[in-house]
Amino acid sequence: MEDIRRQIRGQAPSSDVFRERDVISILVRYLRENDWEVQVEIQVKGGKIDIGAEKEGKILLIEAKGEDRGPGGTAEMNFQVGLGQLMMRMKQKEAEYGLAFPLTNNFKRVLRKYRENFAFEKLGIYLIPVTRDGTCQLISPNNAVKFLDEIAKMKLT
Numbered sequence: 346m347e348d349i350r351r352q353i354r355g356q357a358p359s360s361d362v363f364r365e366r367d368v369i370s371i372l373v374r375y376l377r378e379n380d381w382e383v384q385v386e387i388q389v390k391g392g393k394i395d396i397g398a399e400k401e402g403k404i405l406l407i408e409a410k411g412e413d414r415g416p417g418g419t420a421e422m423n424f425q426v427g428l429g430q431l432m433m434r435m436k437q438k439e440a441e442y443g444l445a446f447p448l449t450n451n452f453k454r455v456l457r458k459y460r461e462n463f464a465f466e467k468l469g470i471y472l473i474p475v476t477r478d479g480t481c482q483l484i485s486p487n488n489a490v491k492f493l494d495e496i497a498k499m500k501l502t
Contacts, residue, residue, distance in 0.1 A: 352436065363447035365423075368475045370394055372409065372445050372483030375481040381405075390436040398444070405483075407473060409445040412452075421458075431470065443471030443483065447456035450501045460497040465489035 369385060376398050387397040389406060400457045410427040413419040427444050432471040435442055446452050452474075458466075465472060465486050472484040472492060484492045 363412045368409045391434040405441040412424045420478045421455045426456045445473035448474035456496045
C-alpha cells in the first residue's frame with residue numbers, strides 16, 4: 346500500500362534500483378517547483394533528449410540515466426552512454442546541457458573516477474545528481490571539479 350501512496354504523491358515506488366524513469370520523474374517535479382517550464386522527451390537535432398527546460402530565457406537540455414538490476418558496473422556504463430548521447434545532441438550553441446543521474450553508491454563510485462577531471466567544465470555540461478527524497482542539484486560546469494572532489498571524500502553507505 347505504501348508504494349501506491351508514494352506513486353499517487355508523484356514519488357517513485359520503493360525499490361533498491363533507482364531507475365531512469367524515477368530520476369526523470371523526480372527531476373521534472375523539482376524543476377517545475379523551481380519555476381522552470383519543462384517538457385519530457387523532446388526532439389532535437391540528432392535525436393530525442395529526456396528533458397527540455399526553460400527559465401528566464403535559458404534553455405537546459407538534460408539526458409537522464411539510472412540504475413539497472415545488473416551489477417554496480419552498469420552505473421558506469423549508463424553514465425558513459427549518457428555522456429555520449431548528450432554530446433551527440435549538443436547541436437544548439439545557445440542551449441545548455443546537463444546529465445542527470447541518481448546519487449547512489451554505484452554512481453558515486455563512477456563519479457570518483459572523474460575526480461580532478463575538468464572535461465565537464467570544458468564541455469559546458471551540468472551535473473545533476475538526483476536523490477530519492479526529491480533533492481536535486483544543478484551543478485554548473487564551473488563547479489563540477491569541486492563537486493567531484495566532494496563526492497570523492499564521501500563515505501559510501
